[in-house]
Amino acid sequence: MTGRPVADDASRLGLGGRIAMLFAVGGLLVSSLLAISTLVMTRRQLVESREGAAAAMAVGNATRLSNQLTPDSTIEDLPTIADSLTRLEGGQRIIRLGDDWLPAPELDHDDLPLDLLERLEQRAAGQVLAPVRGDPHFVVGIPLTAFDADYYAVVDLVEVSDTLADLRIILLGAGAVTTVLAALLGSWASTRVLRPLRRIRGAAEAIAGGRLDTRLSPQADPDLDRLSDSFNEMARALEDRIHRDARFASDVSHELRSPLTTLMAGVGVLDARRDELSERSRTALDLLVQDLERFNRLVNELMEISGYDAGVADLDLSEVDVVRFLQATVAADPALVLTIPPTTGSLVINADKRRLARVMANLLDNARRYGGGATAVILEHDETIRIAVEDEGPGVPKTERHEIFDRFARGS
Structure with a gap:
């Protein structure tokens, strides 16, 4: 390592x-x-x-x-x-x-x-x-x-x-x-x-x-000019590589969208007539519905990631009351404790509420899967708003704290 x-x-x-x-x-x-x-x-x-x-x-x-x-x-x-x-x-x-x-x-x-x-x-x-x-x-x-x-x-x-x-x-x-x-x-x-x-x-x-089109202008010194050319060539190759990866992910997502839509429609027809199915068939249908929903979510996330990489993703900004948002988030789990400073009033920010909800869902899901379950959601604010999810896990080792934000990274 x-x-x-x-x-x-x-x-x-x-x-x-x-x-x-x-x-x-x-x-x-x-x-x-x-x-x-x-x-x-x-x-x-x-x-x-x-x-x-x-x-x-x-x-x-x-x-x-x-x-x-x-x-x-x-x-x-x-x-x-x-x-x-x-x-x-x-x-x-x-x-x-x-x-x-x-x-x-x-x-x-x-x-x-x-x-x-x-x-x-x-x-x-x-x-x-x-x-x-x-x-x-x-x-x-x-x-x-x-x-x-x-x-x-x-x-x-x-x-x-x-x-x-x-x-x-x-x-x-x-x-x-x-x-x-x-x-x-x-x-x-x-x-x-x-x-x-x-x-x-x-x-x-x-x-x-993220500004992949950044380039260096020609330098006055010949040695530095060669360095500038090498840097620009590297940046150009990196930009091409990222765009190819983004196009590949976008193409795969679009190719999967059509058969996935057909499968979802067929499963919807079966689910509408589930009373005519046997118990064993209904169990298989439920498992199929869950897997298709998970697959559909993964395809949507892949398309969203490819949009970010291509620089075409837009945020749907709206006013979000952070306190009410967190209260609604913890309401679904009675075991969660929401800790808010006593002097906190209304904290309104401009954010993409759907994506913010997905971030909280990911944190709570990670705590449930790898940290023994979430125990508290803590809100702190001064010039910066900080939201922390506490769990029963041992925490992330120091050697892995830089890698956990990479895509598809998993702790040891």
Whole structure:
């Protein structure tokens, strides 16, 4: 037994939604890549520019300091010399002369990186990017080889860090905007791409609703044009098949009508003279009458079905009071209970009363045959009128609830 396809929860997002999400993810990836590249290049340029300026200033100041020092210079002489040195915004200098240190206004020699101090002890110049008191700094150390002295330039990189932080915020905002714009572009693109599919869906729904002459117009795209031709060919074949079936059913019904009428007339003559028949013959006549009436009903239903299939069936609409109609329906069976909301007044609808009565008769007959007998008829109404027939049966299994409305379908 083939089951109905079950929708996967992961595929509940429509094709248009998946296209928009794909565009959004693509936009996010591209914007992230550009943002990272921009941030790395900008950081490199800012830091290298700051480091180059600091290194050049340190070399120049160290040379000038070495030229102004004498073998008799002491730590007390350094402030006057230091004040004449070149300054860089955010930069400070620390000078060692012998065992004495000339600190900067905000820093002391204890704040200098240890690895740089060790390097200068070996009388080698060096530079390092390191945190000083919690903030990033660029530190340059140059030994003064003519004296037992060292010059250190400490340049603050907080401004560079703030600039990069602002740039990160800007790039993050730009990435978010790019992602949203990409999603909107994907939504617009999916709308245009899926428009032909929506037309095909509309045509398929129209055919399913009975408009068998529905066709698709030529498409602008060659691939879609071939799809449109295939769909139209399928719809044309389906229409021809349904019309052939309807004509066959109509032809069979009409062919059966004439002999059935003759049989009904002959049985009517026999029934009029049933008193002249024996008991056994009357019993056979009753069975024949019942079978002919059932056969006549089946032929009429077959003709009506063929009329619906051919699209020529008309409804005989008239005003029907639903409450009185249901009261008349249950009156024939004392075991039936009619349940109507207490506030219900007169419910008048336009309906084909004969066909509505046949629907109720079919429901009650099915309940009698397959549900242990009908027990109640329930009327519910708000914006929609619902009529339910309750019975003693187990109900229709969920796997068969889609098939019970097919013609001649029977439950398990």
